[in-house]
Amino acid sequence: MAEERRQKQCSVVLPTESMKAMAESVGVGQLQEESCSALSEEVSYRIKEIAQDALKFMHHGKRRKLTTSDIDNALKLKNVEPLYGFQSQEFIPFRFASGGGRELHFYEEKEVDLSDIINTPLPRVPLDVSLKAHWLSIDGVQPAIPENPPPASKEQQKTESTEPLKVVKPGQEEEGTIQGKSQGATAADGKGKEKGLMRLKPRSTHELSVEQQLYYKEITEACVGSCEAKRAEALQSIATDPGLYQMLPRFSTFISEGVRVNVVQNNLALLIYLMRMVKALMDNPTLYLEKYLHELIPAVVTCIVSKQLCLRPDVDNHWALRDFAARLMAQSCKTFSTTTNNIQSRITKTFTKSWLDDKTQWTTRYGCIAGLSELGADVIKTLILPRLAVEGARIKAVMEGPVVSNIDKIGADHVQSLLLKHCASVIAKTRPLPDNVEQYRVDYGYLGPMLCSHVVKARTQAALQAQQVNRTTLTITQPRPTLSVSQSGLSGSGGPRTPSIIKVPSSLTLMSPRPGTPSQPSPPATKYIVMATSAGAASTQQVITLSSSQSASPVTSTVPSATSTLQPLVKLESGGGPGLTGPRPLQKYIVVSLPSSASSSLESKSSMLPTSISSTSLEAGMKMDRSDSPGASTQSPH
């Protein structure tokens, strides 16, 4: 491998084309091929030399990043006039675009109006250098203060919970590995044993400092308090602060106890807040929750399958909570499931068992199906699809049979749309064409026809999305991408709402909040589709758009989760609140973020795009669908 790399080192030279281009730019017309290659070798050699010298300056500047000033200094060393003017500290001002099979790096130059520059206020003066002292260690022990890093890294927390015997002191695990590498396995084994003998049980201090206690109090109060702005701040803190390791047991107990109490009291709002705390904890990159799953998972599962989560099940949107919790469950399955704890299979079993039970209520049923279908396409294929016919029959019984109770009807309705949403995308991927309604009816029973239309829609949308994705990458770099994108986005999101849903009898007509359909009695739903390229600052961009949405409708509970999923290709969240506050003009934000175009993984992503188009679009379709149901259901009371 080293040899390969060196070979590369040896042979890398500038292409002769660039020599020609440079020659032309300084007015030398015909440059012979030979002189080009001679020049390029010479230039490559000089550039390498300068780069090597620049590294020296980097090392002495005690930095890890090579800056342009290092290059300037290296040039000075060689008695070459430095390239003044590129004093950028951080980045190289090239942007990347691809499309039509071509990849392009270009320098983004905008026309600048001088008067604008003159009239803008001066930027803030950068803060002056200052000195701050803190204790890194007191008598050999590192105090747990914010200035110091968290006492245990995530990796260490992980090893601590999975392999408690191998635990070493913070910061020492690196040596362990190095040692293992350099001196063979025997040394490492010996060390492990020695440590094991010295102290079998790893000790971690469970005393919280006064500051930590204060912090815990503030955070928990804000999380369940009434001020939404405060809550957002607190959740942000939970999701990002590195030093929460020691408070984790407290938080997990807080959540599990909180859920226990509030389920009994049917306090939907508080349950939602608690689930958002779980979400924030899971998002924190420095925390490893494995040790606390025994408290968190029951709480989350409760929020998925509990018979009743709110005081007025016919009005309140507890479905959104179930969806959200199901997503949390799926995420923790993905992150923490190992062969030892078997979380995923245990959870799957639990869900399946209660779903198969005939006496299960529609609410629980909904939760089970949501929980299962969030676990991925494979689970849907093996567990849900075979039971579609049975479930369809049950839904039919409620829908078309004698009116038993409104609650049951709503429940069945939700289950139906849930099934359609999740199954359609899977079927679209797995089932071969053509989509024959009769065949569907045979295969899936009552739900067959609807499923069929959903699948057709998913397929067409996939094709549409494919074009769209291609188009956006091109338009994104142009000065006004929003317009074109949002238009295409509209048409795309409008796609899934085929007449088939509307044709569904009775209550389902309520469900389609068709934009610009005045026939509906419900307040006009404004719909925004925000598409953002996530280029570097994507996360902040999203946060900004989302926080504005928060201010517009303070009930939006699921909004922060929009920023959370790891790498959303296409992502979308509903602004539907829990419905506690009753009717409100509904605002819906659909955030579709595209893969970063300036990130380091450029090549891989851009090359991936064409192949993955279908899947992304499908996913988009799916998620959009999903967002429909809770969003729509808030309007159901009208």
Next chain:
Amino acid sequence: MAAVQGGLIDTEEEKDIKTEPSSDGCGNNNANDGRLHNASPGTTSSGGSNKPAAGAAEDQQTLLAVLQFLKKNKLTESVEILRREAGLSEETDDPKGLESSGAGSGGVGGNADAGSGDANSLLSRVSVSSSAVSASAAPAPPKAVVAEDQPDVNVVLSAYSQQGDPALYDVYYSGLKRFIETVLDCHRAELSQVFYPLFVHMYLELVYNNHENVAKAFFEKFSGDQECYYEDDLRILSGLSKKEHMRGNETLLDFRTSKFVLRISRDSYQLLKRHLQERQNNQIWNIIQEHLYIDIFDGMPRSKSQIDAMSGSLAGEAKREANKAKVFYGLLKEPEIEVPLDDEDEEAENEEGKPKKKKPKKDSMGSKSKKQDPNAPSQTRIPLPELKDSDKLDKIMYMKEATKKIRLGPETLPSICFYSFLNAYQGLTAVDFTDDSSLIAGGFADSTVRVWSVTPKKLRKVKSAADLSLIDKESDDVLERIMDEKTASESKILYGHSGPVYGISFSPDRNYLLSSSEDGTVRLWSLQTYSCLVGYKGHNYPVWDTQFSPHGYYFISGGHDRVARLWATDHYQPLRMFAGHLADITCTRFHPNSNYVATGSSDRTIRLWDVLTGNCVRIFTGHKGPIHALAFSPNGKFLASGATDGRVLLWDIGHGLMIGELKGHTDTIYSLKFSRDGEILASGSMDNTVRLWDALKAFDDLETDDFTAATGHIHLPENSQELLLGTYLSKSTPVVHLHFTRRNLLLAAGAYNP
């Protein structure tokens, strides 16, 4: 054979001396000594009485070398003066005399013969003779010595002009490779050392003779076989594919001008020689003869790990002879100062604890003991400034503090206080603390130097001259009155440099601050007036590091020009120039007794220089990356060094041996410091950690039997983990500087990089 073993003279030494006189007209060692003595304030020096009598023959030789240099530059007057002063007769420097002195300086002698000839003819002679030598495959030419002084590329390269069939290089090399792979295990490791230098020289020969494609193929085929620690050099080599590139390439010059030194046991060497002679493999044999210096020893061949521990430097290992000179590593006797007794009452309560604490201090420092440490240099070996009253007060303070010092050990680790520089925007390049830990200074990439007070005492300037004249000079608090209260602030900024400040150092008396910069100057700042006093110009290239002597007055600087310079604050020209490193000097440190200076370099060696003679007395090899940190133990016996490879190596100065390797850091080590009594070694690194090591244990484990001392074959303890006492991770703050306060509290500093 004989030729290979010959050439005992240390070529580096010769170089040092030769470059030195170029600084002024009457430059010679005697004159230099005299100047050093006269220059020192308040020292009644007695001329040459301090000069060590030992090594007269060597001295004579160096004098002759100086003479030749002067002649070459037609400085006849100086030649006369020098000759008179040194008492050399005309005959002494005739070629015969030199030849008989047997130091392999035949070439030099030859040139002296042609004393009136100018440099050009000198060089042409060298190139002619060297090509003649290569043609006849005669024993290695000693002329390389001269070529080194004049790194004229043509001359240097001409040795490569030998013609062989380029296609056969591949065959030769693989043939040798096959042979070495089949020899007995015990020899294989030793002989494998030959691969790298051979590879480099064969590649360069190919490139020099314009066989570009063959060279490329050769490189691609065999570069993967080389040891991983040569990767940086290989990368430079790989870029070099044309004869034209060889001009002006520094790395290349290093390969050529210095023979790659290998240490091989006699048995292994015989084996190699026999093989090459049997195969008529003249190509390789020539290279070995010309470009390699094989240091043959009797006894058991070394193991792979022993070889790996010592190799890695740009020009192979140090010759054993290079580390044989006597080093006076002991400490100087502390001046007798009467500690005033008025603080009896204050100390009354810990009366019984006091003697206990003082006793070990005496032992470790050897400061108060009446009898002179046999390893210490004489008190006046180099003239040191006399103590002023304020210095004495400071010493008293120091001793008082020392009694309150915490005894550190594996059980009692020091507390660490971390000073983070906020908003430094990646611009912090150097940090230093004063010895009493009252001030902290930072050098920045924006060319500024900033000084902070870390005590409640604010920084104040001295009043202007007009205001000063109004002060009553007889009053008791005159020192207080001269300060301008209006200027009091917590920090001061010093402007003056025109490039990033890479080195910074406080004077021991806290009156001055030194800073070295990319602009090639070293500046001396007054901490009374907060203004620049002197800009020392001498280095033309970036100066990477500078440090005050522990006794003040002298300071050392080293930089990109590969020369370390010793200065005195009141001279604008350097007193000594230490040349010999093959790449940038990256860090410089004074020995606690001020008689020696250690320099670390990008050529991955550490050299110890004698301040008095200007000779290189130790060369330590073993690091696999540029060295960025050095620290002497407080007792002066040991040296610790840290490099970009993240390893700390420990050296015994007296024996010239590597005695320990501390592995743990994962990135460049930028700072090292021993605790005040030398029990703990603290290392700070780019990997954001401070690590504490048990230095006492590391030095105790050392068994220095005669054999190890004689051969330099070390057995490093396998596991350095048990020496690691603690690791303290900071939050994304690389540790740039470490400092133990007088009470053994560890201070660390670095810039926070969010």
